[in-house]
Amino acid sequence: MDAVQEREKKEEFDASEIEYVSYGGEHHLPLIMNLVDQELSEPYSIFTYRYFVYLWPQLSFLAFHEGKCVGTVVCKMGDHRNSTFRGYIAMLVVIKTYRGRGIATELVTRSIQVMMESGCEEL
Template structure:
């Protein structure tokens, strides 16, 4: 009974809101194994899906520039872990694998800042879109990504181990526009133009 009471009090203590100014939060890029331990602790504590250490290393070793951590007074309070690469040989896509902010620090813009930083790197690296999965019951995450411009592309039934469905969310980056002085020429038009020049040279010869 006492053990149960103590666990309950500890849970309440963990969820107490913390007062802080936005300027007090420090955001850093992934810096090595000392950060990996912090990331694993946060994700294991807050997310429903279990991950092996090999999964974490896959992301942070190959795409350390897409992993960010948030600190408050030396304590790690949030993290985002992502990757990017070719999708079906047609699209260069970014992917948000994990996003965590511990309960006392939620609702203060930390998750938004973490995601925004990773998206900025993806865009600068040439990604055309960003995707992720979120539980259909996770209203906070769905609202956050909605504010950032993500749309619900697909519903994935019983996607998670706990049997909960997921939404696949997608953010499309605007395609770069050509300068007004540069005419837009399709591949077909360009081929026909080159063929015409070749035929003309042949007839002149």
């Protein structure tokens, strides 16, 4: 198996092995940053990450498999054009070998649930 095939090989695990946690503070920030830098093409500054996780920590979630952070979602919410209270998904990342297993769906579902409970009228 060549290096490309090895990187694209799906991880074998049961969905129940994935642990989902809310953003828990500064110790989670490097995990989020590493995932986004590794998997997304758009670079973000530390200030962008802090903007989201400091103002809306309850809207950020991480997914772990055997202690390794394999996915994250970072969101915000607020007034949109002074007419609606809107939720927004800023970053959604799942490591390539873990994709297609419902991890992103679960991360987004958790964020949406908090947004709805907080009064968001649209996402």
